[in-house]
Amino acid sequence: MSNRLFAAIAGVVAAAFIGLNAAVTNDYFFSAAYIVLLYVILSTAWNILGGYTGYVNFGTAGFFALGVYTSVVLFKAFKAPLPVMIVAGTLVAAVAGLGVGYLTLRLRGHFFAIATLALAVMLFTFVTNWDYAGGARGAYVIAPREAPFGFGHYIRYLYAVMVVLAAASIVVARAIEHSKLGRGLAAIRDDELAAECAGVPTLRLKLVSTTISGGMMGLAGTTFPLFISFIEPTSAFSLTYAVNAIAMPVIGGMNTWMGPLIGAVLLGTVQQLVQVTVSSAWNLLIVGVLLVLFVTMAPSGIMGWVRTRQHRRRAP
Amino acid sequence: MDLSFSLIGNAIVAGLLLGGFYAAVSVGVSISFGMLDVVNIAHPAFIILGSYIALTLNGLLGIDPIVCAVLISPAFFALGMIVYRAYYLCFEQRGRDALRGLAFFFGLLFITEVGLVLVFGVDYRTVNTPYSETAWHLGVLDFPLRLVVPFCVSVAVIFGLHQLLRRTFFGRAVLAVAQDPLALRLMGVNPTRIRELAFALSIATAGIAGSFLIIIQPVQPSIGREYIGLVFAVCVLGGMGSVYGTLAGAVILGLAETFTATFFGPSWAPAVSFGLLLCTLAVRPAGLFGR
Numbered sequence: 001m002s003n004r005l006f007a008a009i010a011g012v013v014a015a016a017f018i019g020l021n022a023a024v025t026n027d028y029f030f031s032a033a034y035i036v037l038l039y040v041i042l043s044t045a046w047n048i049l050g051g052y053t054g055y056v057n058f059g060t061a062g063f064f065a066l067g068v069y070t071s072v073v074l075f076k077a078f079k080a081p082l083p084v085m086i087v088a089g090t091l092v093a094a095v096a097g098l099g100v101g102y103l104t105l106r107l108r109g110h111f112f113a114i115a116t117l118a119l120a121v122m123l124f125t126f127v128t129n130w131d132y133a134g135g136a137r138g139a140y141v142i143a144p145r146e147a148p149f150g151f152g153h154y155i156r157y158l159y160a161v162m163v164v165l166a167a168a169s170i171v172v173a174r175a176i177e178h179s180k181l182g183r184g185l186a187a188i189r190d191d192e193l194a195a196e197c198a199g200v201p202t203l204r205l206k207l208v209s210t211t212i213s214g215g216m217m218g219l220a221g222t223t224f225p226l227f228i229s230f231i232e233p234t235s236a237f238s239l240t241y242a243v244n245a246i247a248m249p250v251i252g253g254m255n256t257w258m259g260p261l262i263g264a265v266l267l268g269t270v271q272q273l274v275q276v277t278v279s280s281a282w283n284l285l286i287v288g289v290l291l292v293l294f295v296t297m298a299p300s301g302i303m304g305w306v307r308t309r310q311h312r313r314r315a316p
Numbered sequence: 317m318d319l320s321f322s323l324i325g326n327a328i329v330a331g332l333l334l335g336g337f338y339a340a341v342s343v344g345v346s347i348s349f350g351m352l353d354v355v356n357i358a359h360p361a362f363i364i365l366g367s368y369i370a371l372t373l374n375g376l377l378g379i380d381p382i383v384c385a386v387l388i389s390p391a392f393f394a395l396g397m398i399v400y401r402a403y404y405l406c407f408e409q410r411g412r413d414a415l416r417g418l419a420f421f422f423g424l425l426f427i428t429e430v431g432l433v434l435v436f437g438v439d440y441r442t443v444n445t446p447y448s449e450t451a452w453h454l455g456v457l458d459f460p461l462r463l464v465v466p467f468c469v470s471v472a473v474i475f476g477l478h479q480l481l482r483r484t485f486f487g488r489a490v491l492a493v494a495q496d497p498l499a500l501r502l503m504g505v506n507p508t509r510i511r512e513l514a515f516a517l518s519i520a521t522a523g524i525a526g527s528f529l530i531i532i533q534p535v536q537p538s539i540g541r542e543y544i545g546l547v548f549a550v551c552v553l554g555g556m557g558s559v560y561g562t563l564a565g566a567v568i569l570g571l572a573e574t575f576t577a578t579f580f581g582p583s584w585a586p587a588v589s590f591g592l593l594l595c596t597l598a599v600r601p602a603g604l605f606g607r
Contacts, residue, residue, distance in 0.1 A: 050415070055415075056418045103594060104597055107597060110355045113355070115593070115597055118545050118591075118594050239538075243423075246422060282434070284430045287426070288423050288426035288430060289427060291426070295423065296420060
């Protein structure tokens with residue numbers, strides 16, 4: 001399937017999801033769906049670096065919060081419109097991804113993982129001490145009363161925006177997977193030394209990969225302040241984002257674009273249900289236990305399991 | 317002038333004392349990450365677990381946390397053996413990439429933290445010891461005993477570990493297993509067994525450090541994350557897997573943190589360790605004392 005055809009199909013699916021606006025009357029559905037879509041973007045972004053390239057990023061929350069706080073600052077400074085926020089937050093997070101990659105990707109893989117965690121904590125400290133962006137007390141970002149394009153409630157508008165962004169992320173991820181870049185990244189994942197010897201420009205490809213992945217994580221955060229309307233550092237930098245962004249691709253399967261999508265939809269929906277019916281602490285425990293179980297028992301995730309079954313059926 | 321001298325002097329004293337404690341916190345990672353190449357990102361979570369066990373023992377039986385440290389270290393040793401067994405069976409033996417091992421430890425970190433939240437809640441907890449409130453004074457310098465006692469015991473632990481790793485057959489085998497497992501096998505030693513014991517030793521130090529932590533500051537399940545940067549910063553600064561290097565790196569970090577807290581405010585302190593770590597990685601990844 002060519003990239004254009006896939007993009008067209010993704011567009012049709014996205015339009016169908018936006019069309020749910022007319023059919024569903026309950027506003028809660030859209031706020032729950034917004035969170036699931038947010039995780040679709042985050043885990044797709046994580047997978048570009050983690051799944052395709054084989055480098056673990058623990059700092060998802062940091063990149064996400066960069067997007068969030070770029071929006072907060074733009075909103076406070078000029079009441080910037082949503083498209084400006086989305087572009088600016090993505091760019092800021094992409095530059096941060098490039099910077100961290102440049103600092104640590106020449107070292108062994110572990111150091112990159114630790115450095116991304118370090119970045120998240122450092123950004124957290126800076127934002128906590130930055131009074132203009134609300135500091136430790138937090139900041140209000142109140143969405144306009146009227147949503148544009150006749151969406152009614154603003155949540156519905158944000159949901160529609162998020163559907164488009166998630167569809168775009170998946171199209172980008174799939175395009176990378178099937179491109180020369182994607183094959184280079186896969187070579188790095190499988191054997192970096194051999195890739196280097198075969199003439200793959202490993203450092204450059206890794207930097208491209210961290211930049212795209214970081215930017216996409218920022219993208220996921222840009223609309224979040226308008227969604228939550230009160231933002232403070234502890235919630236913007238919550239480790240929940242980091243652990244979910246890792247758990248979802250691991251559970252879904254890491255080597256294809258479909259894995260993070262399946263993982264995010266499955267785990268995101270379960271979390272929304274548990275959060276409402278039981279409690280948020282149990283909900284996090286479930287994610288942690290699932291992550292450890294999958295990574296030890298079924299390291300190729302749901303996609304890997306499906307694939308082995310197909311193989312068995314073909315060759316009895 | 318007098319004021320600034322006492323300010324600086326006290327920052328140095330507090331930094332040194334804190335540094336000794338940080339060495340006990342990080343020496344486990346120097347063993348697991350520096351010597352065994354196991355990226356145990358859940359190490360701080362085990363430390364917090366140790367704190368809560370010391371807290372519980374203190375609350376139920378009134379045992380001093382220092383005594384608790386001795387009592388719980390065998391249990392943590394056993395826990396470490398179990399964790400390494402699982403890690404070995406699932407990842408090392410099958411030759412899987414380290415990436416999934418990292419995700420495994422990250423999951424352990426998360427489970428421990430959420431488990432503690434479910435059992436103990438998210439309030440800050442602390443213990444009271446006879447020496448918590450007292451301090452020695454030397455001129456304008458203060459020596460709070462709640463820092464002095466953990467410092468002394470930590471330095472003793474570091475010294476003991478150094479002797480263990482340098483003087484005994486087991487210690488030399490641990491140093492050898494990273495360099496040449498095959499040669500070790502030819503010597504009639506099982507490298508996996510050595511790695512298992514060394515990893516268990518590193519977790520035992522986590523239990524000990526956790527018991528000290530509860531004397532030094534109030535503990536809450538999620539503060540473990542702040543220590544992730546600290547332990548890896550100290551480990552990298554100290555040159556990966558050198559016990560005395562760990563002590564030196566820890567003292568540098570302790571000083572940097574207390575100076576930042578004194579002159580810029582305590583809310584900046586968490587950025588110090590991570591900032592130092594990023595700088596070290598960017599400029600001198602072999603560590604200050606590495607070759």
